[in-house]
Amino acid sequence: MRNRELINRKLDQLDxxxxxxxxxxxTQEPLSTYKEGIVKAQGIIxxxxxxxxxxxxxxxxxxxxxx
Numbered sequence: 001m002r003n004r005e006l007i008n009r010k011l012d013q014l015d016x017x018x019x020x021x022x023x024x025x026x027t028q029e030p031l032s033t034y035k036e037g038i039v040k041a042q043g044i045i046x047x048x049x050x051x052x053x054x055x056x057x058x059x060x061x062x063x064x065x066x067x
Contacts, residue, residue: 003051010051014044 021037 002055007048007051010044010048014041014048017041017044 017037017040021034021041024034024037
């Protein structure tokens, strides 16, 4: 995997965002703050998906779609 470090950083960002969302719920912050956190998490997920799609597929992955 070429971008292992970048992917790990994105996963850390996602983890921190989810922890922050839990805090927002516990402290009953405004709904808009919670929604902003959700949008941020969704953005990180989209980044990760595009990074994975750019990675070259192994021969096993290429053959699995034939089944």
